[in-house]
Structure formats: structure tokens, C-alpha cells
Amino acid sequence: MASVCSLHVYHSLLFHGGASSGKRLAFDPSRLQLQSTGDLCGSVCGMRIGRGFGNGVLIGRKERRGLGVGRKDGGFEIEEDDEDGDEKDVADDALRATIRKSKKVLEKQKNLLEKIVASRKMVSSLESSVLSGQLGTDSYDRNDTSYLKVGQTSNGEALDGEHESVVSSDNHTHSKMTGSATMIDGDLVKEERKVKTRSQAESSIARAPKLVRKEDGLKTASSKVTTTPVLETSKSTGFKGATEFKDETLEDLVEAKVVVVDGEHEITPDQEKEESLPLAGVNVMNVIIVAAECAPWFKTGGLGDVAGALPKALARRGHRVMVVVPRYGEYTEPQATGVHKHYKVDGQDMDVTYFHAYIDGVDFVFIDSPIFRHRQNDVYGGNRQDILKRMILLCKAAIEVPWHVPCGGVCYGDGNLVFIANDWHTALLPVYLKANYRDHGLMKYSRSVLVIHNIAHQGRGPVEDFSLTSLPEHYIDLFKLYDPVGGEHFNIFAAGIKTADQVVTVSRGYSWELKTSEGGWGLHEIINENDWKFQGIVNGIDTKDWNPEVDIHLKSDGYTNYSLETFKTGKAKCKAALQQELGLAVREVPIIAFIGRLDHQKGVDLIADAMHWIVGNDLQVILLGTGRPDLEEMLKKFEREHHDKVRGWVGFSVKMAHRITAAADILMMPSRFEPCGLNQLYAMAYGTVPVVHAVGGLRDTVRQFDPFSESGYGWAFDRAESNQLINALGNCLKTYWNYKDSWEGLQRRGMTQDLSWDNAAVQYEEVLVAAKYQW
């Protein structure tokens, strides 16, 4: 911009004579001693503006008339009549200086163009390397080019500071300059560029457009542009092989701008940059999410939902994203990669093979090992040590996935990489990353983020369990924790929190609660010590999966999809279908639902205490859950005792969870604590009004209904007590029956919120960046 501005000014000075009203040529040499491109603009512009400040006036030759007067400001003035020769000299000097600067500007533009060309060549050479199967390790099928990504150098190494990779670009712009004429002719010269530093490597990754699966069509920015950039005058139209800058057409020269032509439309560099840059911009990185469960393959609760959805949102922002999970069952999508490894667990060699699937822009890597098999319906089954061994193997095998498992032919590598571990199950990952790699100068540029979904489960055991981890002896201190109940014990979450580079909790409210002695479950002191790395980010929802407009579970058995426009009839139809399916009376009556794990956390006992009052109303109750046997039995008992009004479905059914969410009017979540809670988010997206205990993420996401301002999303009561639940449900039901407009407003507000993962992904990105630059 600066150069264009300066050239415009130069040109107008030269050809249009500048200010027309001036009488004297007052020239301040200091103003024309230009230092840089920016100065050129500033100073020349300054000259024109200067008129109003008594700082001398530079006017065109034609306007130079009259007598000059002396000046006191350090500059000097020229009186045209008396000192015409001097004046000319000075003016010529000025113009020469300006021309010199203009040439410098042109030179800079030329260099810039060369850089753009070099970058493009680098990208296309990377692409063609990938296409011709030159990348990756020996263990993948070289003919398999179905997945194409950029994330490494052309020789398959990770782009990080440890590796010095040479990227060759095979054609570059050669420019000729004769006199003041510049020609950029697109001749090719050989150039080698060394990618040495981390930041250089990263910026080239960021600049490189994200490649997409071949079957989706290779869509890269570079595919849109000609390999040779075209300099074109603003006046010309259509494609020109190259445009010559002629010094006599200075008007053209000063207006010149770079235009890239793709045969259909012109793309300015700015537009092109915008189009080709991922949403994450220069923050694009490789992200590996490691979790013990992942929807849709296997989930026992919200962790599975998050592991299935967050990665896709991060991938949409342009990151290269992988999820690593155990292979508990035989799944159709993942295919064997042929990569075999061994890892030691409790002194035993464990065989591991890797499976891979690429779905919605995310690489899903499944770790297959005998200890994971046939656990599909019991992922946390077995005794404490069995579970611990599985999680040790998961963490050990996951850390090396970026080295060994080619995804789309290319391993992720360990540069520009952040692992996201989830809950205690994978809280060993940050510890292994440090102890087995970074302490030894390996994975120098890999970082770890630990997400706390639920602090109530910490991976506790006797101190002797430490031996199973095969960690160096001195690491035991990270795990040792004393609490009044358990005494000294081994605590995996404690070690993970201390070792991770950043820690995320699944809501802001929960982040705060964890620091209290009531909410920290014995870890509050460690959490407070590590407060600086904590960040609360509310979960989003997978809007493909949990969306009443497209929900696959509403497409049969009398259910129907619905939108904001059709939710009244849509929900009514779903309600009738659910009543029918569950053998309840099909009639217009409010349905209150509960969906969740049956344990102390979810406050099922509050529902039990309130049940007598609840069934005293004209309504129906549907409870879906699985968990503690005594609570499962309680659900069955409710159904037995109030068969005309209550259904207690004991079991885990994703289909029923969707159908109930769509058909119900009210969802109750009286959780004693709730790190985030997903069901209330799903409910709101489906026009179902939540009644919740205002705790953790529930407080963050369900704003209390205010009848005066007609705002809020539901009812949130302050204490986990059954009378408070009753009170909130009472107000909710009153509104349902008596204030139809308010009810509809509640539903509409809930449905129109942006609850997608995209918002959360932006915040996660900030955490990833913070981790990346942490040493």
C-alpha cells in the first residue's frame, strides 16, 4: 500500500502538477530524504499536506510563479524569477531521489513476487511428491494416494527444529531490469531453500493450503492459479503471459498490481491469501486427541461425544487432526495399516497393531491389542490393574503414532504437534511424553494438553501401582498424594495435571469449582498450584449428529425431523411416536425426561425423592439410564409403581436418547456436580426446556428464565435438594400450561443458540497455541 501510495503521489506530482494554487516552490530537503518504502509515502504525502502547515509547498513546474521569501524552518525556498537554475537543480534532485526510491519500491515488489512464486512452487512440489507416492514410510502402500495432506517435508520428515529439511522448488521467477524498465518474464531458475527453523517450517505449513482427500478432488489454492505469476496493469483485461513495465507509461506503472489469473476470474494476492489460508491461519498445527472412548464407535458418556466431535471442529479450522483410541471391537471403517509395534506394560511385551480411518477430515487411529479386544460393551471393565494396564498401553502406543502410522501416506511427525489427553485414562500421556521423550531430547516440539471432563475419577490406587508404569523411579513423586481418606496413594490425575503443558476443564464454572476443597476431590491444592495453566471451555455439540433437522433417529417409527419453523408440529409428532413406542397414553401432556449415567453425580436420588410429587401432576416421565445397580432397580420400580405415567428404561440406547430428547418437553438434570453436561445442550437444540441444578457447566449454559424480560433458557436451582427440584419443576410446568408464548420463546431461544463445536474449537486453538509456545 505504501508503495502504491507513494507512486501515485509521485505520478501526480510529475504529470498533474500537484497543488495548483501555490505560488512558490518551497522545498524542504529533509522531507525528501526518504528512508524506506513507508517513508516514501509518508514523506511525499507529507509534502502535499505540508502546504497547510507553513512547512513549505512543493508545487508542479507549471504552477511555479511569483517571488520566494526566506524561511526559518531549516528548509529553503526558491524564488523562481531570480534563481530559476537553482530551483531546477533542487527540483531535479528531488525528482531523482523520488525516482530512486520508486525503483527501490519496484525492486521490493519484484522480490515479493519472487517469494510468492517460490512458495507456490514449493506447495506444488509437495503436492506432486505426495501424488507420486514419494512420501511416507516403507510400511504404507505407495499406491494409496487416497488421503493427501501437507504436514511434513518432501522427504517425509516432520517439519520441526530438530530436522533440517531441504525443500527444492524447481522453477522460479527470473527478472530482468534494464534502465528503469522492469520485465518479469517467468523464466525459470533453480533455487534451493532450506527449512531450518521451527517458525519458518511452521509458516510454510500454514501457508501451504490444506490438502483434501483425492476423491474429493484435489482442491488447493495453487490449483487455482497459474504457476507463473502474471503482472498485469490495472487497465488490461484478460490473460497476458507477462506484462512489461515501461518507464514512459508511469501511470500504468504506479497503478500496477499483481493479479493471478486462473482462466476464469482474477484473484488478487490478498484475496488468494484469504481463500487459501485455513481459519486457524498461522496457528495451524498437528493435533492428536487420545481418549478411552469415542462416538460413534463406543461411548459410555460425554467423553465419547467430545472425542468424536471436537476433532472435526478443529479439522474444520485447518488443523491436521487425529484421534487415537483403543480398538475394542470389529469396526467397519478402520482398515489395518500393517504397522506393528511392541510396548512394555508391567514388564510384559504387548503387541500392538494400528488401524486407520479418515472421516470428516479427521484421521481416526485405532490401537489393536489383545487386552482391548472384546471390551466393546465394557470399556472400563475388569479390576483396577487390568484397567490401568490398558490405559498404560493406550498412552504408550498413542505417543508414537505420529512417528509410525502413516495417515494418507504421511506420518504426522513430532514437530508442531500437540496431544490432547482426556481424563485420568490418558493423563499418563503427558507424563510419558516428558519422561520417555522430552527428557531425552526427543519430541522437543511436541506438547500436551490435559482435558478434565470429570475429576471424580482419578486413577487412584496403592503406591505400588507405580511399578506398572515403567517410569523412572524419581517420577513417583508426581503421583504420590496424601489425603485423609485414602492416606498416601498413587494418583494418575495428579501427575497428569502437574506434567501437562496446559489443562482444560469442560466449562468455566467447573474450572472454578475444582479449586475449592469441595469441588477438587482432593486435588484442589495441586490445581491451585497449577492454576496458571487452567482454562475453562464449554463443550459444544456435534450439529450433524444432534440436530433435529437431520437426526437419523427421527426418520422412522412415526418420528419426524423438525426445524425452528416446524418444531411445534414436529415435536408433537415425535411425542406421539414416543408415547406409542413406550406404551404410554398418546395425548397432549408434558413429558419430563432424564437421560444419563445412573450414579451419585447425576442426582438421581433427588428425582427419587421428588417422584411422589412429580407423579401427582398430569404428566408423563421417561427415564433412560444405566449404571449403579441400585439406581437401575429404582428406575424399574418407578415404572412398576406408576405404570400409567412413568417409563424407566434401563440400558444404553443412543437411539432412545435422541428420540426422548426430541419428544420430551422438559429435561431434568439435578446433577450434584456437572463439569459441563451435554444433555442440556442437546435438549435446548431440540426445543426441550432444561431444569437443572446450577452447578459447573449447567450454570454456565442454562440461564434462568426471567418472565419479565422474557429471557433465559430454562430453570436453574441453587442447591441439590429435592424441594428445590420440585420448586423449579413446578414453575416450569406452570409456564408450560399457562404461558404458551413464554414457553415458545424458551424453546425458540434454546434452538437458535449457536451451540456448535466451532466456538469451542476457537478457544481450544488458543490453548493449543499457548501449549506450543510453552517451554
Ligand SMILES: Nc1ncnc2c1ncn2[C@@H]1O[C@H](COP(=O)(O)OP(=O)(O)O[C@H]2O[C@H](CO)[C@@H](O)[C@H](O)[C@H]2O)[C@@H](O)[C@H]1O
Ligand atoms: N443410558 C444412556 N443411553 C444413551 N445415551 C446415554 C445414556 N446415558 C448417557 N448417555 C449419553 O451420554 C452422554 C452423557 O453426557 P454428559 O455430558 O451428560 O455426561 P458424562 O457425565 O458422561 O460426561 C462427563 O464428560 C462430559 C464431556 O466433557 C461432560 O459434559 C460431563 O459434565 C462429564 O460428567 C450424552 O450423550 C447422553 O445422551
